[in-house]
Each structure stands twice: as C-alpha cells, then as structure tokens.
Amino acid sequence: MTVNAIVWGENVHERENADVAAIYPGGMHAAIAAALNESDRVSATTATLQEPEHGLPQERVDEADVMFWWGHAAHGDVADAVVERVVEAVWAGMGLVVLHSAHFSKVFKRLMGTPCALTWREAGERERLWVTAPNHPIVAGLPQHFELENEEMYGEPFGIPDPMETVLIGWFQGGEVFRSGVTFRRGAGRIFYFQPGHETYPTYFDPNVQAILRNAALWAASDLPRLEHDVTDAPNRTVGEALEPIEARGPSLHKDGEKGFR
Amino acid sequence: MTVNAIVWGENVHERENADVAAIYPGGMHAAIAAALNESDRVSATTATLQEPEHGLPQERVDEADVMFWWGHAAHGDVADAVVERVVEAVWAGMGLVVLHSAHFSKVFKRLMGTPCALTWREAGERERLWVTAPNHPIVAGLPQHFELENEEMYGEPFGIPDPMETVLIGWFQGGEVFRSGVTFRRGAGRIFYFQPGHETYPTYFDPNVQAILRNAALWAASDLPRLEHDVTDAPNRTVGEALEPIEARGPSLHKDGEKGFR
Amino acid sequence: MTVNAIVWGENVHERENADVAAIYPGGMHAAIAAALNESDRVSATTATLQEPEHGLPQERVDEADVMFWWGHAAHGDVADAVVERVVEAVWAGMGLVVLHSAHFSKVFKRLMGTPCALTWREAGERERLWVTAPNHPIVAGLPQHFELENEEMYGEPFGIPDPMETVLIGWFQGGEVFRSGVTFRRGAGRIFYFQPGHETYPTYFDPNVQAILRNAALWAASDLPRLEHDVTDAPNRTVGEALEPIEARGPSLHKDGEKGFR
C-alpha cells in the first residue's frame, strides 16, 4: 500500500517573512511533502490556508490516509467547518501528524480537549531529542538521541492528556524539557505530535527529522477503509432487534426506533 | 476537608414528563445532591439550566471542588460561555462527574475530543455492573457486582479515548456491554463518567449507585487550590530569564517577551 | 514483509482428553497455525512443550516476528529459562499474542507484573464479543459484534494493568463480562491478549476468531530488527562522554565507566 498523505501548511510566514522565505522558498509544506516523497511507500501532496476550503474539500479529505498539519500565525483563520471535517476524518480512521506550533491549532486542541499550552523561547538554542521508546515504528532507524543545533524552546508543562505512548523527550540548552514526540488514539485515528519545526530554522531539512516524518506517515496511516457509519450518531437498538430476547418494561421517553436527544 | 459539590441538572423531563416527575418530584439534581449530603464529608448544592447563567456564575464555579453533570433533552441549550467556564475549571483542578445521558453534553464532548457516541435501548432491562478495578476509591465498599433491575441499555462502541482506568463494566439483559465507569485526567482535573441514571427509573435511589456517587465526589475533588496561572496561556521565557546561560542565535519572529501567536 | 509467526502450544489435553482430541486431532497449535497460514502475509510454524527447549531454542526465537502462546494444564512445566528467553524477545521487539488460559502462563504473568486472575465457568454458554475500538487493525473486517455459541466464561475482575487499548469486551449468557481483547506495549514489543479458545469447543475454527488471529499477527509483529543492545543493561556514561561539557563534582561510589550495581 502507498500511503496517501496531505501536508497542510499555513503558508503565511514563508510569504511574509524574509528569513523564513529564504529557508523555505517553496513553503514549509513543500519541504515536508518532499521529505515524505523520498519514501516509495508515501505519496504526499500539499494544501494551504489560502486555497478554497483551505485546500481540503471533503472529497480530498476522504481519500487521505494521513494528514500533516503545520500552522502558527493564522490558527484563527482556519474555518470551523474545515476543522470539523478534519476532526471527523480522524475519528473515522485518518491518521494525523501535528507539527510544532500546531499544538495551538484548532484541530489539535479540538481532538485533545485540553489547552495544549506550553512555554517557549525563540533563541536558536540547541535541542537534543532522546528516544524514550526504542524500536517504536516512529523512530525506526533513528539513533538513541540526535541534536538540532537551533530550535525554538518548547517547555513543560505541556497541556495535553497523558499520551498513549511517549516516544521522544527533548532537552534544551537553556534548561527546559519537553515531551517532543507523543502518540494518541482518538476514535479510529492515530495521532502523533512532533515538536521540532520552527520556521526560522531549517529543521525540516534535518535527516533525522525527515526520517521521523516518513515513519510517522506510515505509523499513523490506516490501510483500512474509513468507518462507514456516522461515528457521531447514537443509534437506537429497538426491543425487537435485541440480541437476547427481552420485553420492554417500565415507562419510556422514546418510541421504539426514535431518534435520541442530542 | 469537606468537599464542596455542585450538582447540575437539566431539570426538563422532571417538569414535563409525568413518569419522571413521579419518581423525582424535586428534580433529579435534588435526589443526587441528597445522596451526596448523606456523607459528612460532602456538602452538595444544586444548579439548573433554567437559572441565570444556568446557576453557574464564575464565583460559584470557582469555589466548587467537584461538579456533577446530568443532562439529556437540552444539551444544545447550555450556553457556550458556561461550558467554557466549566471546562476551564476542570483544567485548573475541579473534579467532574458526568452522569448517564450527559455523555452527549457539550462539557463532556469538549473535554474528551471524541464523539462520545454509543448505542441505546429504552426497555427497562436488567443491568449488572461489574467492578473491574477492585478497591478503587470509587467503588469502596461496593460488592463485586450489583444489579439495577431497570436501566436504559447503553452499548459499545462508546466513542471515548482509552480511559485512564476502567472501574466498572455493565452487562445488559438484551446482550450488550458497556464501559459504565471510567476515569480520565484532563489538565489538573479528574473526571469520572458513570453510565446508570435514566430518568424514567429510580436509579439514583439505589444504595449502590448512591455509594458510588459519594465515593466519586471524594475521588474527583481536589483539596488543592485551583491553579493560579491561566492554563490556556503560553508564556514566553526570555533569553535573559533562561535557567542556564544561553545567547540568542539565528533569526527570530518575536521580540523578547512578546506574546506568541494563537 | 511476510510475518514469521511461531505458535506455541502446550499440547497436553489434545493428547490426553478424548473430547479435545476429537476437535483438534493435530493439536490446537496446528489449528491456530493453519488459520494464520491462510494469510499470504503470515508464515506460521509450531512449537510445543514436549520438544527440546519446548521447541524454542534461542536461534528460533531470534527469528520470530510474533509468537502465539496457548497453555492451560502445564504452565508450571515450562522451563524458566525459556520463559526469560521469550520475555526478553518481547522487550527487544517481538510481538506476543496470548490466548485464553495462557492468562495464567508464566510468560504473561511475568510481562504484566500482576496476578492475571479472573473467574471462570465451564458451561458451554454463549459469548458475544463486542468491538470497543472500531477499525483497530486487530478487528479489521470484523462486524461490530459476533457470537461464539459455546465458550468458557471468563469473568471480571481480570487482574491486569490498565491496558493500552481495550479492543473487545465479552458478554456472557450467565451474566458476566470480560475484557476479551486488550493490548499492551512492554519494551519494544506489542502484546495482545485474546480470551476465547477453550479446548473443549471448536473456537479456533470460527471465521471471526481466525480473522482476529491473522490481524493480531500483523499488528503485533514488528518489521524492525530486534534491538541490538541488551535491554536489561544499565550502561554507564562517563563524564568524558557527556554530550554537554561537565566536570565531576562531589563524592562518588564508582570509578568512571565501572559497572553499576544490580
């Protein structure tokens, strides 16, 4: 199976900030997609905020096996309808990889149910990422630790639910730590949050980072068809349909088969 | 410490449906609060949808150690501002006990980040609840299983994240199963979802159910002061404040100490 | 990749009990392996208690991607050295699928660190298994529930740690429930416990059960090389090797690079 990946990029600082444009002239989304496409098991395309429906019409989302999400300056500009579309796709089985400042994206906060806050410092300091889950598919082929000479500091406390798995923890030169790689399952979808990727540094050209992106695409993608039933629906099972014979007893609010309250 | 509990009730069917009114003439919230107040370690008051701010002004929420939430017919009528107030209180340390049909409340869905859907049948069938976590504080003093002769069937799949702890699983006469008692931690707040409590049956007068409500109040309540800092804020740590000496390197988007993007 | 699976069977009741021999004339391990081999992505062989080293010499364990384990009457006869070999393989990345009465196997108890106890009844009653994690790879292609007309009842409380994921919950005709499909990660290895499979019933010929076995093989198997370093070793990092420059301070028990205590 070839994993069908969509890399969503906000594409704001790449166009408005000269430092960022110099590093990512084609946009960060393009660099991330290129890294993914170095794998013959992944086929990545891009989508950006500025396109109609932010490049994420329903049909396109329906066909994605995994989505990558990078945003920073314009979280508030993402249409709620698109956010719900992406969130429902995750619940129905699409994988999601949330990158760096997208910790504050509507999509991630919506899926976590927590503030997803942290502390930060933009000093170009050294980060060292430690693998805490050796041989996890997301760190396949990686060394036990690797360095990024310049990264934005993200510090604990990170306002997320306790993860399913903690895969990477970051050490920062200025004295902080951060859970830099964590996994979740929400509905049928797998989610990976990965901290590196500040736009003023060439992080997405780092070979270790690129390997993790490719691994994460394969890990988060599901090769199963999306769930067909509406995962937000609460279907009534009538007395007649009961799998063991029962008879209705006592008062009831609903007629058999009626819709429930929401 | 005496736990300060607020029991929030929607208070709709108790006033509009004769069967429900006959069982809970003072409202379900009153019955639940009375059960809590049988403990000398809990002091429970009530709040309802129909009161100004649904009975949950900021000052009152600020003083609660734990909140119980029962709703069914009018989830959509709960003001979003009140939902956010309750959710933020949980993140800052308030306990929350979510009852029965409140699986579809705005508050619970917001905190879970998942659809919280299930299947259901209103047949007054027998439910048997099995303790899966013996000696968990929430089931202190309970037998290994107990029966409710009439309950609404709630069936799997239950659209929640994998819980921190599974405390109770329900067996239904008609052939279904349900994770009827599950715990979560979100921010500094502890959450317990408890499935029994359909309004057409006298569930909240059952001694085992009442014991679980009292236990849950004690378990979910925190005796710590609410977190003082804004848990949704991402504070900048300046280079000068760094705990280990560093010097700023490379380009940056922000001036030192500036607010981040949201 | 073709998954290399070893199906380990105790092979006692199949030889000593006429009822079991009539159902599984070639042994249960053979029936399980045959079910796995119906997938062109799995290549399964068998090993039994009676073989030298129980059929699990180091070289063979080294090459397995996943191991299935069924035992009941002779848990105590499994040599501790073989148990440790299997456990260490799991820590280093081998998948493990634990079947039915192997809840009390040395291997499973060793990996869980809990008693793994339960209640049971051998009445040939109906079990209905409910999928609690739709679209989890282990239940790919399965319906939302399926029945086994005759199974041994296993009842809660099940003495395991809270699982990583709860995939299936069983409903029993006699009134009990059980977490019948649960996942864990221990070291680099993925573990799936699956409850059905009492030897006096033809459970392993059931198409839904067989589909789960094949799915579980693919889910638990790792396509990564086994971890090369000794996962039980605690290596000293000398001051000279430190990734950031430090100088030794204060008293110390060990000379640089010396082995630690165990």
Added chain:
Amino acid sequence: MTVNAIVWGENVHERENADVAAIYPGGMHAAIAAALNESDRVSATTATLQEPEHGLPQERVDEADVMFWWGHAAHGDVADAVVERVVEAVWAGMGLVVLHSAHFSKVFKRLMGTPCALTWREAGERERLWVTAPNHPIVAGLPQHFELENEEMYGEPFGIPDPMETVLIGWFQGGEVFRSGVTFRRGAGRIFYFQPGHETYPTYFDPNVQAILRNAALWAASDLPRLEHDVTDAPNRTVGEALEPIEARGPSLHKDGEKGFR
C-alpha cells in the same frame, strides 16, 4: 486518617562508605522517615535488609498503608519470599514509592514486568526537575521546577511500561533527560517511582524532595481495608451459581466447583 508508612532501606553504603555515612549517619531510611514524620498525617517507621525477614514480617506488611523502597548495592540479597509478600500487598491495595536506584530492585522489576534499565553517570551534576502534571497531588505546593545542584544522572530510555501519569521530568546538565516521577496502578495498589536520591549527595534533605515524599505517601496510601480475597486465585463460578439461568452444554474438563489449572 494517619497514613502508616514503612521506609525500607538497604542500609549498606551508609555503613560501609565514609562519604555516605557522613551525610546519612543514621542511614538513609532514617532521614526519609524523618521527612515523612514532619507531616502530622503520616506516621513512618523503618525496616532494613539486615533485620530478620528484612524487617518486613507478614503482620507488619499487613498493616502498612504505603511502603517506601530504597536499595542499590544489595538488590540480590533481598529474599524472594519477602519480595512476593510486598508485591502481593501492593496488588491488594498497599501503596508503594520506589526511590532512585530501586529502579533495579526485585520488587519494582517484578511489578513492572520490564527491565527498568536506564543510563547513568555519577558526576554530581545539576538536575532540574520540571512538573509536567501541575496540581497533581504528588506535586502539591511545589514550584513549576526546582534544582538539585548535585545528583546522579539517570538517562532515557527508561525501561518501564508507559506510565499512568508522568508527573516530573528531569533535565541534566550533561545533556540527558529522564522521566523522574511516574505513576502506575497495579492491582489495587498505587505506585510512584521518584528518581532523585543518590546516596553520595544530601538529596533527601532537600525541602522540595521532602515535600514530594510526603505528598507521595498521602497519594499512594489507600484508606480502604486490604482486599480480603486472594487476588492470585481464579475462583470457579458453578453453573448453579450463575447470575442468569443457564444450563451446562458440551464437554468439560472440570467437575463443577473444581479447582482450575495453574
């Protein structure tokens, strides 16, 4: 309720190493117990390796609400019977706080089911502990971070199962990180592992460390009576005892009420 705590200390280096003896002339266990006894809600006594049954006869273990465990040089000298006694007490509800080098104690490895390995360096370097779970009862009253000017480095990967909660992460001057405070539930018992506490430094006199020890005693202790049933037993439920009427069907291995295999 006053929490009855037993502080178990190996008491080897305190007697054999002059540096350690100078810091902890009464033994580390005595210093830890003294810190606990500063709370009027905790009553702590000590036990050591050298006493009969290592100071842990059954009657004494039966009465403990929580046990603290510090060991390093003599893990192998702890009698297996005492290890099983402690482990079974945890399963039945006793709290356990595992300190520093006790990551390699028989008790902790037995309860985790994993190697519990790590990397280490004895350089007296600075550790900074970050609270990752603000307002968790274990860090009540603590600042967001605190420093230990001299600690032994413990580095990831830490060979434990994914914790229930990650409460503290440590930053080390030499470049490593470590999950320095993590919680687990095993059976009815709560477990907290806390990394600081190398015997050549005065860590257990640090006010923040002492506050965590006291908090951990209160968090891990259960005020419930120990589980009365044998948590390692798998009781048979006979057909006649079934909670729903069933009739035995098909062949069976056991007579009604007979003991199961182990």
